[in-house]
Amino acid sequence: MNIFGLIDIPIWLLLLISIIVLIYLYLTWNLDIYKDTGIPGPPPSTLYLLKKMLKDGLVDTHTELIQTYGPVVGLFMGRIPTCIVGDPDLIKEICVKQATSKFPDRLVNSSVPKQLENSMQFLEGEHWKFVRGHISPTFSTGKLKETVPLIHKCCDTLMMAIERLSKTDENIDTKKLFACFSMDIIASISFGMEIDSQDDPNNKFVKHANSLMVNKKAVFIAMVCLIFPFMKKVFAYFNIWGGGNEALDFFERATAAAIEERIKGKQDRKDFLQLMINARKEGVIDPDFKPANPEEWKNRGLTNGEIYANSMLFFVAAYETVSLNLTFLAYSLAINPEIQDELIGEIDGELRGEKPTYDHVFNKMPYLDKVMCESLRLFPPAQLSTRLTREDVTIGGYKFKKGMDIHIPICHLQKNPDFFPEPEVFNPERFTEEEKSKRNPYTYIPFGIGPRSCVGMRLAMLEARVAIVCLLQKYRIGTTEKTTIPVEIEQIGFTRPKGILHLKFEKRSD
Numbered sequence: 001m002n003i004f005g006l007i008d009i010p011i012w013l014l015l016l017i018s019i020i021v022l023i024y025l026y027l028t029w030n031l032d033i034y035k036d037t038g039i040p041g042p043p044p045s046t047l048y049l050l051k052k053m054l055k056d057g058l059v060d061t062h063t064e065l066i067q068t069y070g071p072v073v074g075l076f077m078g079r080i081p082t083c084i085v086g087d088p089d090l091i092k093e094i095c096v097k098q099a100t101s102k103f104p105d106r107l108v109n110s111s112v113p114k115q116l117e118n119s120m121q122f123l124e125g126e127h128w129k130f131v132r133g134h135i136s137p138t139f140s141t142g143k144l145k146e147t148v149p150l151i152h153k154c155c156d157t158l159m160m161a162i163e164r165l166s167k168t169d170e171n172i173d174t175k176k177l178f179a180c181f182s183m184d185i186i187a188s189i190s191f192g193m194e195i196d197s198q199d200d201p202n203n204k205f206v207k208h209a210n211s212l213m214v215n216k217k218a219v220f221i222a223m224v225c226l227i228f229p230f231m232k233k234v235f236a237y238f239n240i241w242g243g244g245n246e247a248l249d250f251f252e253r254a255t256a257a258a259i260e261e262r263i264k265g266k267q268d269r270k271d272f273l274q275l276m277i278n279a280r281k282e283g284v285i286d287p288d289f290k291p292a293n294p295e296e297w298k299n300r301g302l303t304n305g306e307i308y309a310n311s312m313l314f315f316v317a318a319y320e321t322v323s324l325n326l327t328f329l330a331y332s333l334a335i336n337p338e339i340q341d342e343l344i345g346e347i348d349g350e351l352r353g354e355k356p357t358y359d360h361v362f363n364k365m366p367y368l369d370k371v372m373c374e375s376l377r378l379f380p381p382a383q384l385s386t387r388l389t390r391e392d393v394t395i396g397g398y399k400f401k402k403g404m405d406i407h408i409p410i411c412h413l414q415k416n417p418d419f420f421p422e423p424e425v426f427n428p429e430r431f432t433e434e435e436k437s438k439r440n441p442y443t444y445i446p447f448g449i450g451p452r453s454c455v456g457m458r459l460a461m462l463e464a465r466v467a468i469v470c471l472l473q474k475y476r477i478g479t480t481e482k483t484t485i486p487v488e489i490e491q492i493g494f495t496r497p498k499g500i501l502h503l504k505f506e507k508r509s510d
């Protein structure tokens with residue numbers, strides 16, 4: 001192409017230059033969003049935070065930024081304006097006081113497969129409220145008590161696995177051990193399937209489930225979507241997302257078949273699938289039903305699609321979190337034998353060999369409660385929680401603009417020496433009533449906080465408590481020459497041990 005008769009530029013070059021200019025404009029046009037907001041931060045850049053988090057890890061990045069700029073820091077995750085908020089009083093405002101009006105949802109920043117769109121994690125507004133309202137009662141104390149026999153069954157499988165593994169090698173891959181336990185529980189209480197993933201790793205459920213876990217493909221897709229948010233729709237259109245579609249089909253078919261069996265009354269189990277089926281009323285079962293008037297939401301029950309999506313979500317939300325909680329708890333007890341002895345003393349004194357019940361683990365073992373709280377403080381499985389700003393709002397002198405993503409740095413808060421002196425020390429005595437009353441409660445939020453906090457919190461605590469009590473009734477946990485002390489943690493994603501965490505489980509003779 002000839003421009004003003006001066007230079008001759010080939011069309012392809014002109015197109016290339018135009019594309020580069022357009023991408024540059026797309027990536028930079030909102031970089032001045034923090035102007036006049038009172039929110040400090042490093043010079044605005046699309047890639048700064050992503051690069052820093054990949055290099056230094058999430059928690060160190062949060063800590064460094066908060067130390068440098070103060071409790072509220074404004075940056076960009078790709079093209080998304082992202083504020084890190086590390087002040088407990090502001091967290092209370094965002095997640096609790098102004099949650100419903102200004103920060104009701106999370107930003108979905110990656111492609112979501114169609115089958116999971118109806119899960120609580122991704123739903124927004126009235127639809128989220130409706131689904132959460134139907135599902136929350138399935139986690140009531142009464143309903144949870146009914147799941148205890150199912151948890152005990154999985155604990156029996158866990159004990160058999162420990163017995164078998166300890167015979168050949170004292171070094172047990174603790175993360176794998178508890179991952180299998182967690183998988184068995186979810187299969188049982190969420191999908192109504194009894195499996196033994198310790199002994200049968202080729203089981204279809206186990207194989208498909210593993211292909212859904214966060215992997216490099218998921219991280220890559222999330223990065224692309226953060227830098228080019230419109231790609232979310234492109235990926236969704238072509239059904240490209242972080243996990244395997246074959247696995248989704250498998251779980252969809254399995255849940256649909258189980259629902260049909262239950263409705264025909266062929267099976268009656270005290271599991272979450274049954275509770276969700278029971279929680280739906282007769283009436284409209286149209287998967288696309290989205291009335292304009294919120295009142296109309298009340299006139300229907302959960303659809304099969306909603307039950308399916310949330311069973312899957314329970315799986316994704318519960319599998320790794322619970323297994324990591326147990327892994328780090330076992331590690332903490334192994335390197336603190338005097339704490340383990342005190343816990344064993346409480347367990348033996350209270351249970352005298354009986355199986356633990358819901359009441360035992362929540363109401364009758366104060367030391368167990370303190371140990372569990374401390375393990376979730378030092379090793380919170382989720383390092384971060386997020387909220388999307390729905391409308392402009394000024395809080396504590398900071399102006400949060402519509403569309404800003406708020407990052408609540410759970411791990412940074414719980415390891416902040418201002419709130420928890422000597423944060424790296426495992427000390428259950430931080431959770432006496434007296435110590436708790438001295439602290440701002442918004443400094444300890446392993447399950448998030450407010451209306452969008454973890455719906456499965458009580459179930460997670462029940463599973464982990466029953467499992468550790470059953471385990472310590474039979475075994476003492478110890479370190480071996482292969483145990484890395486202190487444990488190394490992976491930098492990004494969940495709080496996971498780097499590599500294999502070896503521990504030994506010795507049969508108690510006392």
Ligand code: HEM
Nearest residue numbers: 120314317318321322382385447448449452453454456460
């Ligand atoms: C130790 C185990 C667990 C930990 C540490 C954990 C932590 C969390 C955190 C930090 C959030 C975000 C909360 C927020 O944004 O304020 C969350 C959300 C959620 N969790 Fe958990 N979780 C655990 C186990 C479970 C289990 C067992 C289930 C269900 C079976 C579950 C289901 C969910 C769901 C559905 C959400 C989304 C809630 C919503 O958006 O309404 N979690 N969890």
